[in-house]
Amino acid sequence: MKKFLAVLLILVLVLGTITGCGGGAEEPSGEAEPFKVGAIYPLSGANALLGNQCLDAVQIAVDFVNEKGGVQGRPVELVSADAPDPTAAATEAGRLVDQVGVKVVFGSLASGNALAIAGVTDKSGVVLVESGGIADALTDSNFKYVYRILDKGGLRGAVGAEYVGTSIVDTLGIAPADAKVFIIHEESSYGESVANGAEAKVKELGMQLVGRAHYNTTITDMSALVLQIKQAQPDVLLTVNYVNDAILLVDTLKQLQAMPKVFMGLGAGTTDPNFAMTVGADSDGFFCTDMPTNLPLDVFEDEEMRATVEAFREAFLAKNTNLKNASIAAEAAFAGAYTFLNNILPNAADLDDPETIRTAALETKLDMTTLGFGWDLGEDGQNYAAGANINQWQGGSVVTVAPESLKNGDAINVPLPIANF
Amino acid sequence: MEQVIQVFVSGLLSGGIYALASVGLALIFGIAGLVNFAHGEYLMLAMYFAFWMYGIFSLDPYQSALINLALMAILGYLTYKFIMERVLDSSHSIQMLLTLGLSMVLQNLALMLWKADYRNTRIAMTTSTLDLGPLHLSTARVLAFVVAIAASVALYYFLQKTYTGAAMRAVAQNGKAAQLMGINLKKTYALTFVIGITLVGLAGLLITPIYPAFPTAGAPYGILCFIVVVIGGLSSIPGAIFGGLLIGLIESFAGYFIGPAFQQAAYFLLFILVLIFKPSGLFGKG
Numbered sequence: 001m002k003k004f005l006a007v008l009l010i011l012v013l014v015l016g017t018i019t020g021c022g023g024g025a026e027e028p029s030g031e032a033e034p035f036k037v038g039a040i041y042p043l044s045g046a047n048a049l050l051g052n053q054c055l056d057a058v059q060i061a062v063d064f065v066n067e068k069g070g071v072q073g074r075p076v077e078l079v080s081a082d083a084p085d086p087t088a089a090a091t092e093a094g095r096l097v098d099q100v101g102v103k104v105v106f107g108s109l110a111s112g113n114a115l116a117i118a119g120v121t122d123k124s125g126v127v128l129v130e131s132g133g134i135a136d137a138l139t140d141s142n143f144k145y146v147y148r149i150l151d152k153g154g155l156r157g158a159v160g161a162e163y164v165g166t167s168i169v170d171t172l173g174i175a176p177a178d179a180k181v182f183i184i185h186e187e188s189s190y191g192e193s194v195a196n197g198a199e200a201k202v203k204e205l206g207m208q209l210v211g212r213a214h215y216n217t218t219i220t221d222m223s224a225l226v227l228q229i230k231q232a233q234p235d236v237l238l239t240v241n242y243v244n245d246a247i248l249l250v251d252t253l254k255q256l257q258a259m260p261k262v263f264m265g266l267g268a269g270t271t272d273p274n275f276a277m278t279v280g281a282d283s284d285g286f287f288c289t290d291m292p293t294n295l296p297l298d299v300f301e302d303e304e305m306r307a308t309v310e311a312f313r314e315a316f317l318a319k320n321t322n323l324k325n326a327s328i329a330a331e332a333a334f335a336g337a338y339t340f341l342n343n344i345l346p347n348a349a350d351l352d353d354p355e356t357i358r359t360a361a362l363e364t365k366l367d368m369t370t371l372g373f374g375w376d377l378g379e380d381g382q383n384y385a386a387g388a389n390i391n392q393w394q395g396g397s398v399v400t401v402a403p404e405s406l407k408n409g410d411a412i413n414v415p416l417p418i419a420n421f
Numbered sequence: 422m423e424q425v426i427q428v429f430v431s432g433l434l435s436g437g438i439y440a441l442a443s444v445g446l447a448l449i450f451g452i453a454g455l456v457n458f459a460h461g462e463y464l465m466l467a468m469y470f471a472f473w474m475y476g477i478f479s480l481d482p483y484q485s486a487l488i489n490l491a492l493m494a495i496l497g498y499l500t501y502k503f504i505m506e507r508v509l510d511s512s513h514s515i516q517m518l519l520t521l522g523l524s525m526v527l528q529n530l531a532l533m534l535w536k537a538d539y540r541n542t543r544i545a546m547t548t549s550t551l552d553l554g555p556l557h558l559s560t561a562r563v564l565a566f567v568v569a570i571a572a573s574v575a576l577y578y579f580l581q582k583t584y585t586g587a588a589m590r591a592v593a594q595n596g597k598a599a600q601l602m603g604i605n606l607k608k609t610y611a612l613t614f615v616i617g618i619t620l621v622g623l624a625g626l627l628i629t630p631i632y633p634a635f636p637t638a639g640a641p642y643g644i645l646c647f648i649v650v651v652i653g654g655l656s657s658i659p660g661a662i663f664g665g666l667l668i669g670l671i672e673s674f675a676g677y678f679i680g681p682a683f684q685q686a687a688y689f690l691l692f693i694l695v696l697i698f699k700p701s702g703l704f705g706k707g
Contacts, residue, residue, distance in 0.1 A: 043537070044529070044532050044537055044636065045537060045636070045637055046537075046635065046637060047537075048532070048536070048537025048538075049537055049538050049539065051537075052536075052537070084637075184681075187682055213680055213681055213682070214680070214681065214682050215681035215682055215684075216681075216682065216684075216685060218640075218641045218685075219681065219684070220435070220628075220632060220641060220642075221431065221435045221672065221673070222681070223427075223428070223431035223432075223435075223673060223676075224428060224431065224432075224672070224673050224674075224675075224676025224677040224681060224684065225676060225681040227424055227427055227428055227431070227677055228677060228681075230424070231424055243539065244539055244633060244635075247539075247541070247633070248632070251547065251548055251631075254548055255548065255550050255557060255558075255559045256427070256557050257550075257557050274538070274539060278539075278541045278543065278633075280543075
């Protein structure tokens with residue numbers, strides 16, 4: 001019996017190896033070698049909803065580029081990987097780099113994942129184009145081949161706090177020095193970065209920081225945290241959450257009658273469509289600072305850019321029929337992939353040389369990407385043309401209320417009708 | 422002072438759920454000697470069943486309770502019959518590895534069948550509150566607490582006062598001797614596992630209006646159940662009830678007075694102290 005099982009096992013292994021060898025993409029003679037790129041997103045686990053949307057968006061970008069003839073005549077071949085947590089992200093990055101041979105990786109949605117992937121890709125000379133993780137550490141860690149299209153966490157937090165200290169206080173009829181702000185955030189590098197930026201700006205503008213707390217995203221009861229908020233009675237709550245904890249937070253704030261006058265989410269959870277769908281009409285008036293999203297098409301002066309944005313939205317919604325608009329995460333994922341494949345890589349002298357890709361990334365300057373801001377990469381890999389908008393949930397949709405150049409609506413419900421103090 | 426009372430009550434309400442989820446684990450280990458690292462995944466499955474009952478038949482989790490519990494009982498029996506029965510006599514290490522694998526299978530099965538979307542069951546009770554003077558209590562959590570404690574106490578009395586309960590306790594004391602007395606071991610183990618899974622299913626059902634269902638929703642509860650059971654005493658039902666309530670209170674007070682980030686650290690610290698100074702648990706013998 002044992003012999004039989006051993007023989008069977010060997011047979012399975014041999015067959016598997018043969019199949020594996022034979023299953024790879026064969027290069028048809030005369031056709032250009034495919035340019036392999038990877039996409040590493042959480043396709044399972046807590047962030048899988050947005051992770052799958054990001055993968056859809058990257059696939060759309062690859063399809064668009066291939067329709068135009070690929071990159072320098074080479075068809076782009078996308079290989080995806082599931083990274084529900086940073087450990088899996090590092091493992092999958094290793095697999096894509098060593099076994100698949102990708103030259104560029106698109107990711108990651110979560111800063112923890114981004115840092116884990118960067119640790120693997122950078123030392124192998126593989127580029128990481130980041131369109132989700134905003135932790136400051138990603139561009140503060142001397143990575144050479146990590147390029148982030150969106151804004152840094154610290155900037156995101158500062159933008160939100162600045163809006164509070166300049167615009168919201170006016171609407172509330174209070175001086176900045178009298179405004180009480182409470183900051184809460186999830187405890188990863190993402191939450192920490194954004195909260196640090198917010199805290200610095202709060203203090204710079206002379207507002208009162210009446211509390212700051214962080215929590216683990218596996219939290220199942222936020223009563224203790226919300227009671228701290230209730231004790232402090234802030235005017236404004238600045239929060240950095242993922243979607244599950246954002247919903248739990250709002251429910252608990254309502255149940256314990258601890259809702260402040262202004263609820264401002266600083267990215268991720270509060271910009272997730274699931275957040276507003278679940279919270280319902282009470283979400284009207286919740287701010288959700290993030291990248292520009294759902295911009296009116298006339299923001300894009302270039303006709304080709306406008307057509308691309310429109311085509312992306314159509315293609316994305318065809319894959320995600322339950323959504324009214326593409327999520328911010330998906331828009332960013334598309335922008336990162338499309339900008340890099342369409343605008344940066346064609347300028348690289350050798351697609352297999354990360355140094356020439358880096359040169360192309362640094363030297364290419366764009367006035368506009370599909371995200372509504374341009375591309376101007378610094379030596380640290382940060383796109384310094386990136387910005388954050390002040391968005392607000394209104395009627396189940398995200399409306400950009402600031403800056404003036406990109407707004408498509410005015411802020412409502414300040415203070416919130418459901419505020420308790 | 423009002424805040425402190427609110428913190429206490431909030432902790433107690435959470436603790437009731439932890440207690441209910443944990444008594445099943447304590448029962449399974451205490452009587453059948455089985456270590457089940459997939460315990461939290463059955464809570465997750467119960468949440469999904471409740472979600473789908475609401476989504477398809479418009480039955481809220483309380484209305485579909487009997488159907489859901491019957492499903493959980495069947496699932497518990499199938500798990501026991503096809504998987505757990507085969508490792509009854511194996512070492513705990515084997516049981517742990519097996520059930521860890523089962524946990525991964527169940528999580529990924531849920532992911533495959535229902536995707537990773539958060540499945541919220543929003544009913545009127547989800548956001549309604551009971552206002553008792555300065556206290557504001559989530560109605561769903563109060564109901565969950567009351568049912569959880571009632572079920573846990575009912576289990577205790579079942580074990581103490583009924584013939585079947587006595588048989589189960591006899592098996593826990595000495596399986597061979599119980600067999601000699603005419604007690605069918607396999608049926609007793611099967612019944613124990615079924616009851617244990619049904620109880621954790623009840624816990625899942627009760628938290629469905631409060632917390633969304635998603636493939637890894639049960640994982641934090643699974644770990645928590647083990648902590649509760651170790652603190653209370655591995656095979657002690659009163660220990661699991663007490664442990665669950667204690668964990669809820671520690672979580673709440675630590676979260677309020679130190680910070681939410683210390684909620685888990687606080688009860689893990691207690692876990693370590695119990696293992697060092699009283700490894701049999703607070704209610705355990707020896």
